[in-house]
Amino acid sequence: MASSFTTTLADGITIALPKGRILSDALALLKKAGFGGDEVLADYSRKLIVDVPERRARFLLLRNSDIPTYVEYGAADVGIVGKDVLQEQLKDVYEPLDLQFGACRLVVARPRDYSRPADAVNWSHIKVATKYMRLAEDHFSKKGVQVELIYLGGSVELAPLIGLSDYIVDLVQTGRTLQENGLVEVEEIMHSTARLVVNRASQKTKYESIMHLVHQLRTYLS
Ligand SMILES: Nc1ncnc2c1ncn2[C@@H]1O[C@H](COP(=O)(O)OP(=O)(O)OP(=O)(O)O)[C@@H](O)[C@H]1O
Numbered sequence: 772m773a774s775s776f777t778t779t780l781a782d783g784i785t786i787a788l789p790k791g792r793i794l795s796d797a798l799a800l801l802k803k804a805g806f807g808g809d810e811v812l813a814d815y816s817r818k819l820i821v822d823v824p825e826r827r828a829r830f831l832l833l834r835n836s837d838i839p840t841y842v843e844y845g846a847a848d849v850g851i852v853g854k855d856v857l858q859e860q861l862k863d864v865y866e867p868l869d870l871q872f873g874a875c876r877l878v879v880a881r882p883r884d885y886s887r888p889a890d891a892v893n894w895s896h897i898k899v900a901t902k903y904m905r906l907a908e909d910h911f912s913k914k915g916v917q918v919e920l921i922y923l924g925g926s927v928e929l930a931p932l933i934g935l936s937d938y939i940v941d942l943v944q945t946g947r948t949l950q951e952n953g954l955v956e957v958e959e960i961m962h963s964t965a966r967l968v969v970n971r972a973s974q975k976t977k978y979e980s981i982m983h984l985v986h987q988l989r990t991y992l993s
Pocket residue numbers: 789790791792793834835836837852853854855856873874875924942943944945963964965
């Protein structure tokens with residue numbers, strides 16, 4: 772069966788989508804723009820490749836953090852991924868569109884009753900748990916604060932509660948996760964929304980298809 776995946780949709784477009792929380796917004800926009808939608812959701816969680824030949828589109832369902840890699844190497848022509856991930860990974864891809872959904876912020880947070888001074892100038896050698904190693908490193912080094920970064924892949928808010936770290940750098944949207952775990956935001960690092968990213972070679976070899984997609988998505992952005 773694998774060969775059929777490589778022989779169909781030769782002149783179509785391969786779109787990498789993240790399986791997590793921005794999938795439904797991404798599919799809703801793609802559907803409005805005429806690039807499939809329900810077909811992908813119907814197969815979601817069972818298939819990792821979903822072909823929609825009548826739209827000349829192939830969807831890859833990937834981990835959020837893998838999207839830039841697939842697009843950079845041309846395994847997908849385009850992808851949808853959060854700006855936070857793009858800033859963290861700095862892959863060599865075009866980023867033509869802010870898709871406006873998936874809004875969140877990357878922040879520094881600490882326990883509400885933490886005893887160290889809130890002013891970063893007075894911090895010294897703090898432990899920071901995060902999934903965003905590069906962004907956290909950049910943030911603290913700009914302040915001249917020496918930090919020990921501890922990589923965690925999820926549930927980062929737990930780290931300061933059990934003494935693994937002093938601070939966290941993580942995403943916040945509603946603020947509920949921080950609040951329910953007794954943490955408070957102390958600094959904001961960046962805002963993030965979902966972006967369309969495009970492989971540099973595909974932008975040339977599939978110029979018309981990609982410009983059509985970009986145009987359609989731009990038209991249907993709310
Ligand atoms: N609480 C949130 N509210 C809104 N958007 C969010 C929130 N958390 C994350 N996002 C955005 O959605 C993207 C996908 O998040 P999601 O939680 O689905 O993936 P993930 O678990 O971080 O990815 P991976 O599986 O690769 O580690 C994030 O990169 C960010 O841009």
